[in-house]
Amino acid sequence: MRLKQTLNTFLHSRSFLFIIVFFAITAFIPLLLRDNFFLTVMTLITIFSIYAASWNFLANSGQGSLGHAVFLGVGGFASAIIGSSISKAAVNFLGTSQMPVGGLSAIILIVALLLGGLLSAGVGLLIGLACIRLKAWYLAMVTFGFSVIAATLSSQFDSITQGINGYTTTTLVTKGYPFYLLVVLFALTSISVMYFIMNSRIGLALRAIHGNETEAKMIGVNTTKYKLLAFVISTFFAGLSGGLYTYFIRLIDNSIFSPANSFLPLIMSVIGGLGTVPGPIIGSIFFVSIQQISTLPSVVDSLNGALGPYFPSVSNVGPPLSLLTIGIILIIIVIFAPKGLISIFHKIYKYLMSEQKNNKETKPK
Amino acid sequence: MDLTAPTIILTLVWGVAIGCVYILLATGLNIIFGVMKLVNFAHGQLLMISAFLTWTISVSLGLNAYLAIIISMIIVALLGIVVERFTFRRVLGTDKLNEIFVSLGLIYIFENVAMLIWGASSKQVTSPFYGMSVSLPGFSITYDRVIAVFVVVAALATFGLLLWKTKIGLAMRATSQRNTTATLMGINVQRVYMFTFAIGAALAAVAGGLYGVIYPFDYQVGALPTIIAFAIIIMGGLGSIKGAIIGGLLYGITEQMATLFLGGTWGSAVAFTLLIVVLIIRPNGIFGEKED
Numbered sequence: 033m034r035l036k037q038t039l040n041t042f043l044h045s046r047s048f049l050f051i052i053v054f055f056a057i058t059a060f061i062p063l064l065l066r067d068n069f070f071l072t073v074m075t076l077i078t079i080f081s082i083y084a085a086s087w088n089f090l091a092n093s094g095q096g097s098l099g100h101a102v103f104l105g106v107g108g109f110a111s112a113i114i115g116s117s118i119s120k121a122a123v124n125f126l127g128t129s130q131m132p133v134g135g136l137s138a139i140i141l142i143v144a145l146l147l148g149g150l151l152s153a154g155v156g157l158l159i160g161l162a163c164i165r166l167k168a169w170y171l172a173m174v175t176f177g178f179s180v181i182a183a184t185l186s187s188q189f190d191s192i193t194q195g196i197n198g199y200t201t202t203t204l205v206t207k208g209y210p211f212y213l214l215v216v217l218f219a220l221t222s223i224s225v226m227y228f229i230m231n232s233r234i235g236l237a238l239r240a241i242h243g244n245e246t247e248a249k250m251i252g253v254n255t256t257k258y259k260l261l262a263f264v265i266s267t268f269f270a271g272l273s274g275g276l277y278t279y280f281i282r283l284i285d286n287s288i289f290s291p292a293n294s295f296l297p298l299i300m301s302v303i304g305g306l307g308t309v310p311g312p313i314i315g316s317i318f319f320v321s322i323q324q325i326s327t328l329p330s331v332v333d334s335l336n337g338a339l340g341p342y343f344p345s346v347s348n349v350g351p352p353l354s355l356l357t358i359g360i361i362l363i364i365i366v367i368f369a370p371k372g373l374i375s376i377f378h379k380i381y382k383y384l385m386s387e388q389k390n391n392k393e394t395k396p397k
Numbered sequence: 398m399d400l401t402a403p404t405i406i407l408t409l410v411w412g413v414a415i416g417c418v419y420i421l422l423a424t425g426l427n428i429i430f431g432v433m434k435l436v437n438f439a440h441g442q443l444l445m446i447s448a449f450l451t452w453t454i455s456v457s458l459g460l461n462a463y464l465a466i467i468i469s470m471i472i473v474a475l476l477g478i479v480v481e482r483f484t485f486r487r488v489l490g491t492d493k494l495n496e497i498f499v500s501l502g503l504i505y506i507f508e509n510v511a512m513l514i515w516g517a518s519s520k521q522v523t524s525p526f527y528g529m530s531v532s533l534p535g536f537s538i539t540y541d542r543v544i545a546v547f548v549v550v551a552a553l554a555t556f557g558l559l560l561w562k563t564k565i566g567l568a569m570r571a572t573s574q575r576n577t578t579a580t581l582m583g584i585n586v587q588r589v590y591m592f593t594f595a596i597g598a599a600l601a602a603v604a605g606g607l608y609g610v611i612y613p614f615d616y617q618v619g620a621l622p623t624i625i626a627f628a629i630i631i632m633g634g635l636g637s638i639k640g641a642i643i644g645g646l647l648y649g650i651t652e653q654m655a656t657l658f659l660g661g662t663w664g665s666a667v668a669f670t671l672l673i674v675v676l677i678i679r680p681n682g683i684f685g686e687k688e689d
Contacts, residue, residue: 091494096494098497162677166676168493168494168497169436169493169497169627170631170676172438172497173624173627173628173631173672173676174672174673174676177624177669177670177672178669178673180621180624181666181669181670184666185666291620295501295504298497298498298501299498299501302498306494343513345514345515345516345518346512346516346517349513352509352512352513353509353513355508356505356506356509356510356513358505359501359503359504359505359506359509360502360506362498362499362501362502362505363484363498363499363502363503366488366495366498366499366502367484367487367488367499370491370492370495
């Protein structure tokens, strides 16, 4: 009964409307702008929105992970391997020579992605159990340690993962717009679900734990259960985004466990606004845009033309320059606007609103 | 695999040599943590910057590599002061996560500035003793690794004297116990923080110079040593210098032994497994304080 009520309020809330409208627009923009580069950027933004949101969800319970790449990688490898085996089995069963790209293969892809997410959540449960008593930097260190171990294990069991040379995925949904639509659909569902949980009683318990774990325990919150739950939910969606990412770039290798991939969702969430729903999305738009624009041939040429002579040992100044910019912006945001870009937007919005109000009030009748 | 006694002894000696470099890094991280209650995740990037500086100074000025380390140490200590003043001081005392975020931003800045200046290819500092080694029955070890051990011992002895025999060392120890009380005793805590960070950075710089002499390095070399140093101070006990020394030697030997017995990729994985096991049993480290 209570769940139904919460669901009802959720479905009628403004934020849910925002998510729906936002993703509806996101889904249709690439139709107007028929450009491959733009579509790539949009797909990456949407995939990383899920990834960043999953990290943000975990951070909301006070647990900051520095090893989320483990789940990105586990989800990616699992869904790639599962997708290939199911489609092979399907080809054998149907007796066709090749996998038809259509409804059936889309279902296979969705099943593979969900299974990848579930496996990632399973790994998340185990790592969560190991981390349950750890806090702040201890937790950060241990989760980071798991990403090093994951990379080692993946190269050790190379016969399964083929992570050294890279595992090529089976194409199940046509690349380009169809795949993008699938990604948007997944993002819409994932972010809505996470938002819903954050606003339910579970979310309340998690925020209480974040506020003060001892006090939360005192008022009767089963902190162990809720912290583990947060870990499992977060790692499920991280695994899902890993699967989507793998099927998007069609190749996965051991570098997916790199520290840079673990830092990614954290930086996105912090830049956008930690603990908020639009935060990770805004951060993802910001991060992916800066990174992708720096790879555009025209930008690369002008950057190299202007700065190349000063940095003779680098052939292309674009990528390091974009990452440098992101580092500087991250520090500026943490120091001057700890609530992220979204708080700046809020301030501007409020300022504009009050300006309007003042104008109305001071107008002579 | 050749598991004769000399191989094992050689592995042990290598473990001690690389362990010494980690000890310096860990001691720097440890003193910053002890005094400021701050974990600087970008500590390994100071090591990386110092390795590059040592390389540049020894190449462009034609200086002896070990003299270059001293110059690089001074530069990195100044860099540490700048970093503390403009970033960490602003977030100290706010949410613990903010310190991690600032460190990450610093990692991005250091690594990409290093890549812009020095490029992506790996380099190694040419030591004046290049190719020379001490021959002992059964195995031989390069002069550079032996010198590294002595440099580390000298650096730690200087650091110990500074901490236990000088006034600023007393102020650092007082601040590490309780900074508010230290303020009441007339200690300028801000200045102690600045000094501590500079010392920590200088220790990382010496470690970086030695690392650059022993191993080839590139702009991404800093990430793993930070984590290793952190693992060491957790195993040895936060704030304990003796613990860091024992932890560093243990780590270096474990890593080299794991590489010898299980193969190259296992070195860091085994060490991290050790860290995780320690933390699962004792969430605040072996000698860590009980949570409040």
